[in-house]
Amino acid sequence: MGYTDDALARPIIGITNTYSGFNACHRTVPELTEAVKRGVMLAGGLPVDFPTISLHESFAHPTSMYLRNLMAIDAEEMIRGQPVDAVVPIGGSIVLHVTPESAIGGPLALVRTGDRIRLDVPKRALELLVSDEELAARRTQWQPRPAAKGDERGYRKLFLDTVQQADRGCDFDFLAPEVTMRIPAKWVER
Numbered sequence: 001m002g003y004t005d006d007a008l009a010r011p012i013i014g015i016t017n018t019y020s021g022f023n024a025c026h027r028t029v030p031e032l033t034e035a036v037k038r039g040v041m042l043a044g045g046l047p048v049d050f051p052t053i054s055l056h057e058s059f060a061h062p063t064s065m066y067l068r069n070l071m072a073i074d075a076e077e078m079i080r081g082q083p084v085d086a087v088v089p090i091g092g093s094i095v096l097h098v099t100p101e102s103a104i105g106g107p108l109a110l111v112r113t114g115d116r117i118r119l120d121v122p123k124r125a126l127e128l129l130v131s132d133e134e135l136a137a138r139r140t141q142w143q144p145r146p147a148a149k150g151d152e153r154g155y156r157k158l159f160l161d162t163v164q165q166a167d168r169g170c171d172f173d174f175l176a177p178e179v180t181m182r183i184p185a186k187w188v189e190r
Contacts, residue, residue, distance in 0.1 A: 003046065013045040014084035016075060018091035020054035029090055036088050045085075052078050052091075110138040
């Protein structure tokens with residue numbers, strides 16, 4: 001990689017990004033990546049950026065959300081395959097990992113094609129812009145997905161039985177990493 005022994009002795013912080021010139025929502029990713037690199041260096045780490053898959057709505061008809069599992073798998077495998085101590089993921093304003101939450105009847109299970117959604121990244125807020133009355137009506141109609149052929153064995157059974165919710169990373173529970181690096185208190189947001 002061309003790094004000195006001193007540089008490699010520091011925590012290696014991977015910076016994943018989904019940048020592509022084809023994606024309008026990614027136009028600020030290069031600047032954001034450089035800002036993160038500066039912050040990692042100032043904190044004593046070694047920043048190393050690497051790409052993950054990049055998709056855009058206009059290339060996936062009717063929606064790129066059909067490809068969300070591919071995007072998630074690519075990001076997870078790219079991260080696992082790198083010799084890093086921590087990762088800072090950067091992408092466009094695309095909310096992934098909704099399948100497990102939706103499958104158990106969470107709020108995102110009530111979203112329908114054409115609904116408007118407000119995403120406020122700095123506030124970490126996602127708001128479905130549908131009336132309370134409409135959501136109540138949808139909730140009474142919601143049914144869990146019935147078991148399908150193939151759910152009882154193989155990868156689908158493994159996924160259905162062991163995938164965690166979004167707050168746990170939507171990873172298989174047996175692949176969830178143990179914390180191996182102490183995070184300096186100054187890095188923890190209060």
